Amino acid sequence: MLKSLAIILMTSVLVNNYVLSKFLGICPFLGVSKKVDQATGMGIAVTFVMLLATAVTYPIQTFLLTPFGLEYLQTIVFILVIASLVQLVEIVLKRYLPALSRSLGVYLPLITTNCAVLGVTINNVTDGYNFVESMVSSLGCGLGFLLAMVLFAGVREKMENCNPPKAFRGLPLTLTAAAIVSLSFMGFAGIVDNLFA
Numbered sequence: 001m002l003k004s005l006a007i008i009l010m011t012s013v014l015v016n017n018y019v020l021s022k023f024l025g026i027c028p029f030l031g032v033s034k035k036v037d038q039a040t041g042m043g044i045a046v047t048f049v050m051l052l053a054t055a056v057t058y059p060i061q062t063f064l065l066t067p068f069g070l071e072y073l074q075t076i077v078f079i080l081v082i083a084s085l086v087q088l089v090e091i092v093l094k095r096y097l098p099a100l101s102r103s104l105g106v107y108l109p110l111i112t113t114n115c116a117v118l119g120v121t122i123n124n125v126t127d128g129y130n131f132v133e134s135m136v137s138s139l140g141c142g143l144g145f146l147l148a149m150v151l152f153a154g155v156r157e158k159m160e161n162c163n164p165p166k167a168f169r170g171l172p173l174t175l176t177a178a179a180i181v182s183l184s185f186m187g188f189a190g191i192v193d194n195l196f197a
Contacts, residue, residue, distance in 0.1 A: 012140025
């Protein structure tokens with residue numbers, strides 16, 4: 001049991017990273033990754049919302065949608081749950097961490113439409129995980145999102161000190177750096193497979 005949970009966690013963080021391998025959650029990845037502290041705050045907020053969303057959507061799916069044949073409402077119900085949770089997080093951040101709330105700005109409400117959060121909740125159901133496995137998967141996906149955000153923010157901070165050719169400045173350099181960071185995660189697939197073999 002612990003071995004399968006460890007595999008789910010490591011695979012979610014490194015191999016099936018929602019940003020770098022599944023390309024979900026690109027908007028905050030590109031928008032809030034200019035500074036490490038903002039990227040860290042966004043990554044923690046997304047991880048928190050992923051865990052809460054999974055904790056709420058799993059019972060809804062298991063005890064309401066599936067038994068009554070309402071699986072076709074899954075996406076709508078999950079989006080409503082995620083939107084409510086993001087509003088809760090936004091209220092808490094404004095109340096207790098106003099500096100972080102201001103630094104995240106418009107990107108905090110964007111967690112509502114962050115397809116990585118919705119993708120995690122739906123994939124947990126699709127993959128047939130039980131509640132504990134779903135929570136571990138969500139934690140791993142959130143930590144993977146946080147790791148990708150912080151690594152890319154570090155890369156972008158270093159890029160500000162370089163002097164690239166004029167045609168390469170701005171978005172082209174950012175997307176190229178994102179591609180290189182994404183390629184670096186592809187090597188983890190063999191490591192995780194061999195680690196738990």
